[in-house]
Amino acid sequence: MHEMGIVLHMVDTLEETAKDNDLTRIGKVTLSVGEVSGIMTDLFTDCFDYFKVRHPVLRDASLVLETIPAVTWCDSCKKTYETVRFGRTCPYCGSGETWLLRGNECVIKEIEAE
Amino acid sequence: MKIIQVGASITASNDRDADLIRAKMKKEKTLLVNLMSAPGSGKTTFLSRLIKDMPDLKIGVMEADIESAVDAERIEALGAKAIQVHTSGMCHMDAGMTGTALKAIADGEHLDLIFLENVGNLICPAEYDTGAGLNIMILSVPEGDDKPLKYPLMFLKSDALIVSKIDALPYFTFDLDACRRRADDLNPGMPVFPVSAKKGDGMAAFEDWLRSKLAAWTADEGEADHA
Numbered sequence: 001m002h003e004m005g006i007v008l009h010m011v012d013t014l015e016e017t018a019k020d021n022d023l024t025r026i027g028k029v030t031l032s033v034g035e036v037s038g039i040m041t042d043l044f045t046d047c048f049d050y051f052k053v054r055h056p057v058l059r060d061a062s063l064v065l066e067t068i069p070a071v072t073w074c075d076s077c078k079k080t081y082e083t084v085r086f087g088r089t090c091p092y093c094g095s096g097e098t099w100l101l102r103g104n105e106c107v108i109k110e111i112e113a114e
Numbered sequence: 115m116k117i118i119q120v121g122a123s124i125t126a127s128n129d130r131d132a133d134l135i136r137a138k139m140k141k142e143k144t145l146l147v148n149l150m151s152a153p154g155s156g157k158t159t160f161l162s163r164l165i166k167d168m169p170d171l172k173i174g175v176m177e178a179d180i181e182s183a184v185d186a187e188r189i190e191a192l193g194a195k196a197i198q199v200h201t202s203g204m205c206h207m208d209a210g211m212t213g214t215a216l217k218a219i220a221d222g223e224h225l226d227l228i229f230l231e232n233v234g235n236l237i238c239p240a241e242y243d244t245g246a247g248l249n250i251m252i253l254s255v256p257e258g259d260d261k262p263l264k265y266p267l268m269f270l271k272s273d274a275l276i277v278s279k280i281d282a283l284p285y286f287t288f289d290l291d292a293c294r295r296r297a298d299d300l301n302p303g304m305p306v307f308p309v310s311a312k313k314g315d316g317m318a319a320f321e322d323w324l325r326s327k328l329a330a331w332t333a334d335e336g337e338a339d340h341a
Contacts, residue, residue, distance in 0.1 A: 114116065
């Protein structure tokens, strides 16, 4: 399952962050998740709940997922548009010369910890 | 409670492991090739032909599957070095798993090429950097020429596209030009190699390309391209 692999990597990164900053308990973990990153947020949270009890520093952690809207840039008419609504084709000029500006990210934004 | 700004990609630990593998392979002058495709596209048949066609190269194959060892047995029967990796239900190989498999396949003997035959899946393997120096995808004729439209990420991440089973073209409505165009829209300039691993058609062009990539990888200077 795809989300499981991503959660395993995130847990590694969180444990390293805890070690580097002498943290004993991580509370809230805020993630920025792009609209087209392909992550199913419900499954992701379930996987995290499964793994967190196996890591003392994460035992009380909770996830907050913030969605980053996906925006595409059109190279032909130099405008931006909503990716999810219009896909790869520019709704203004019909060009396919378009690039995803943001919305594919999956970043650990910040953590609350002690 | 204090707030710590992390700002790390969620797969930061994987990306770092992947870079370590690439550096190690570069030093050992072994090119690790990540081979990705849907199940049944002919990855193992393609590798079997490659091994027969390039007897001067030492080739190792790491077969990643959820279950069984049938693929590794097929490769070993050709005299190449093969190991079977079980992903325990995971839908892709990540850098950590690749690193473990590389330790298992290396026993002091130098290999020129190591193929990682990734789990048959057009989605998840594209999202994980395995540490390979070259990413190659296979699309077989029966799958259809519309796959670049449906699974764009894999076409974006690949350094070359192999269209396999072209001996079956007369029996399927597969438009090779449309497929090339769609792949090129996603990844401009990516080479496309139509092949029949069964009959051998088109294999020489791919093998020449692969040899040039291997030469660039093992050259003493400069950073090889692994974008």
